[in-house]
Amino acid sequence: MKKQNSLMGYLLIGFGAYFLLRQLNLPELSPYYSWPTLLVIVGVALLLHSYMANEYSNIFTGALLLGFGIHFHAIHQFPFWRDHWGIYVLIIGIAFLLRYQKVKSGLVPALIFIGIGAFALFTPTTPGWFNWIQDIVLLIKRFWPLALIGFGVYLLSRKS
Numbered sequence: 001m002k003k004q005n006s007l008m009g010y011l012l013i014g015f016g017a018y019f020l021l022r023q024l025n026l027p028e029l030s031p032y033y034s035w036p037t038l039l040v041i042v043g044v045a046l047l048l049h050s051y052m053a054n055e056y057s058n059i060f061t062g063a064l065l066l067g068f069g070i071h072f073h074a075i076h077q078f079p080f081w082r083d084h085w086g087i088y089v090l091i092i093g094i095a096f097l098l099r100y101q102k103v104k105s106g107l108v109p110a111l112i113f114i115g116i117g118a119f120a121l122f123t124p125t126t127p128g129w130f131n132w133i134q135d136i137v138l139l140i141k142r143f144w145p146l147a148l149i150g151f152g153v154y155l156l157s158r159k160s
Contacts, residue, residue, distance in 0.1 A: 006053050010045035031077060039069030056102040063098045067091035082121070085137035090117030 018041055022033050043066030046058040068091060074081040093113030096106045120133075140147075 007045060007049040007058075010048045011042065014041035014045050032073070034073075036069045036072035039065045039072070041069075043067070043069055050102075056099070059102060060095045060099040060106075063095035064091065067094060084121060085134050086117045086120030088117075088137055089113050089120065089133075093117055 015038075018037060021029055043062045043064070046062030047066065050056050050058045050062060068088075071081075071087055071091060075083050090113070093110050093115075096110035096113060100106045100110055116133075
């Protein structure tokens with residue numbers, strides 16, 4: 001398989017397996033027939049393509065999508081999993097860290113995001129000055145489809 005076609009290949013394999021398992025309607029997998037699974041599939045495909053083709057530009061996006069997909073599944077599957085804004089910040093930090101591992105840039109943002117996320121998750125009471133971060137995260141959670149629309153418009157309008 002050529003390197004430029006590997007991303008499409010991984011995506012087709014992932015989506016094909018997903019839809020085949022949906023058709024088989026296995027009761028053990030019914031909690032995973034949802035949109036977070038699609039995030040996981042796209043994230044894994046981007047990471048596989050990045051590492052196998054040595055094109056590291058998609059590591060951040062792949063790690064982000066994989067992390068969010070796992071998080072959204074874990075909220076419903078594990079009673080101990082918290083739906084806290086600090087987890088989103090931690091996922092972003094981990095994505096920067098994975099990217100840093102290969103491209104050697106982005107270590108400072110990785111450490112800052114991981115530090116803020118860990119602080120927010122493990123602090124028993126959130127300091128008052130952290131409320132603005134929580135408000136921003138809640139706003140993003142509510143209107144994230146607008147980011148998809150904006151990115152789509154950008155891709156359509158940019159010159160090749």
